[in-house]
Amino acid sequence: MTSTPGTAQPLLQMTGIVKQFPGVLALGGVDLDVRAGEVHCLLGQNGAGKSTLIKVLSGVYEHDEGTVTWDGAEASVSPPAKAIDLGIATIYQELDLVPHLDVAENIFLGHELSRGGFMQRSRAHREARELLDRLGHPEIAPTRIVGDLSPAKQQIVSMARALSRDTRLLILDEPSAVLDQEEVQNLFRVIRGLTAEGVAVVYISHRLEEIREIGDRITVLKDGRTVGTGLAVADTPTAELIRLMTGRSIEYAFPPRVEARPDRADVVLEVRDLGLAGVFSGVDLTVRAGEIVGLTGLVGAGRSEILETLYGARRASTGTVSIDGRRVRRGSIGAAVRAGVGLCPEERKSQGLLLDESVYSNVTIASLLRFARFGFLDRGEEKRRAEELAKRLDIRPAGVTRPARNLSGGNQQKVVLARWLLRECRVLLLDEPTRGVDVGARTEIYTLVRSLADAGVAVVVVSSEIEEVLGLADRVLVVREGEVVHESAAAAIDEATVLDLVMEGKVVQ
Ligand SMILES: Nc1ncnc2c1ncn2[C@@H]1O[C@H](COP(=O)(O)OP(=O)(O)OP(=O)(O)O)[C@@H](O)[C@H]1O
Ligand SMILES: [Mg+2]
Structure with a gap:
């Protein structure tokens, strides 16, 4: 000691x-x-x-x-x-x-x-x-x-x-x-x-x-x-x-980006002039297969609301959302989910954890629904994958049969995140994916998100930690008071510039 x-x-x-x-x-x-x-x-x-x-x-x-x-x-x-x-x-x-x-x-x-x-x-x-x-x-x-x-x-x-x-x-x-x-x-x-x-x-x-x-x-x-x-x-x-x-020396590191990602990769998510009255307006966003796009800005800038609108949880007042070239009906979670959209929400505890259910049920629930839809259920495989994810994310204590209620705050976060990582989405929307998660598990989350992208998923990630957005994403959008005020390759902008952009027009005390 x-x-x-x-x-x-x-x-x-x-x-x-x-x-x-x-x-x-x-x-x-x-x-x-x-x-x-x-x-x-x-x-x-x-x-x-x-x-x-x-x-x-x-x-x-x-x-x-x-x-x-x-x-x-x-x-x-x-x-x-x-x-x-x-x-x-x-x-x-x-x-x-x-x-x-x-x-x-x-x-x-x-x-x-x-x-x-x-x-x-x-x-x-x-x-x-x-x-x-x-x-x-x-x-x-x-x-x-x-x-x-x-x-x-x-x-x-x-x-x-x-x-x-x-x-x-x-x-x-x-x-x-x-x-x-x-x-x-x-x-x-x-x-x-x-x-x-x-x-x-x-x-x-x-x-x-x-x-x-x-x-x-x-x-x-x-x-x-x-x-x-x-x-x-x-x-x-x-x-x-x-x-x-x-107990070990680990690097707090982001996985390498795939350099020279082909601009020809299929466009998965296409958003045009999306708006939600009084919250955000005029959002254009194109995400190709394999790409991670980060949204950053201050709390209240409208980032979470953009994700919720893409997920159909809020009904857009203007604009269109298309996935794989097909228009998605406005304001319908069912339509968004059928088109392959998944949202891991910011407020994970209130928006998704079944506290009295086991870690295992909490991880597999979204995928189970999906499998049930196709009329079959491969429980053995699901359990194996849930266990593997729990292990990779270092969910503690080990063992997936414990009720979620008894886990520490950060471990509960990991459970909900695991659910969305397990589910096969076309478009994965992650709101503050590492909030409350310790340094060891963070690196693992970044690696998992990158490997999903490499498998062809279009990822949109919101984070208040500018460093995280710049490190994880290929491209960043800076949102200020409901408007996208900047878009560039993540490698082409630094933290100080993002801060200047989000603070512009604010009175600094
Ligand atoms: N009410 C409870 N019943 C059973 N086990 C519990 C209970 N509360 C906490 N634990 C267990 O006690 C251990 C410590 O949990 P604690 O919440 O203190 O962790 P923590 O350091 O605050 O973690 P985090 O950074 O995730 O918030 C964990 O193994 C947790 O699962
Ligand atoms: Mg705690």
Whole structure:
């Protein structure tokens, strides 16, 4: 175990934490110390135990062994009310707001301001307004119903709720998974403001460049154990972090593009003047067999909506979509699926995972429907392929019979992705394919997507990570406020130029 001797007295000290679920030792003796005013990053592969550890810390789970020391004295953090009393606030990986309540009601849930008459309500609205302004989001109205907000905005509401109390330790479990680069910068500004006031922050992310930017010290978990703790960000090279997390040295690499792809390859997807009233307009897009086209831009620029329209989940107000030369009926998922379109959605958890079903059923469901349509079912073959994919994507714990509910966040993502990779599509639409996925599995996903393209599939990928789009795609389209503002070979443009393009016309604070 690597560690750096600390001098400051920690605000929080967790020692030898053990947490067992039936059949799974999620935490097998974890140590973590966090100082006031620091950003302490928690790293580890999907399933390493990060979320379980922070759920112990916020009182959601009771640990089986180990001690928690707060301000120098042994403390109990369970149930959650105790953790909240100590000043521990948590933004969970799976957002936990009440969708049918409004923003202010969610922020002050369980607080006296959420009850009572008109005076209380208007005070709640006023204070909600102040919190949201402080977070840099004046556009979120306290009266909006939370279920209607984007995941990124819902997260801001969770942050506002955390800040509405006296917080001494703020825990953020993969907050950037729902944010684009600009929103991440905004979040970092908020975090810096808090740490300057002495608040401690525990920050979980799979994006190592973020850790470099915001983190002070790092603790690395592997298979439920601490393998490195208190490492100073400045003194720990990325290669070392990857080695600690995975136990091996891997390159964070994109598969090579096929140089000089013949321009004569068949056009699979042809989109002309596609528009969705009020969201995007005038989108032209041609994707040939074997090609990966990336769409990048800010969250809310209309990228996901373009994919959803291609999939028939939204009804285009203008334009046409053709696949293999045949026009596809507007606004019909059935027609799009019959034409060979598959969409792996951005919000995978809510849009597609059957939590109580096994990993195996979740992976094969789309293909089963397809096979059933042709009147035969080769279960043995399906199972073999599902198992092979689960293994390649390193879905953990191994074994496809486990219910999806018990998998960690990143492993659930991989399950839904595997479903679409298994299914034989002509056009594969991938929305944020590596969100929440660890560095090891990312490279595997890139390789799989490339091999599907090589087999003749037309791929369209949306990602907020510009580096990912530039590395994976052959061609990129930059989308800003519902319009394609740039199109070129991916190799012909760099990250800074894309950022300039997406930010153009925006007021930079
Ligand atoms: N409620 C549960 N029941 C059974 N097993 C669970 C439960 N919650 C988590 N696990 C298991 O505990 C282990 C740790 O999961 P955890 O969610 O803490 O991982 P994580 O590090 O947060 O991963 P990710 O990066 O994917 O979010 C995993 O093997 C997971 O399958
Ligand atoms: Mg997690």
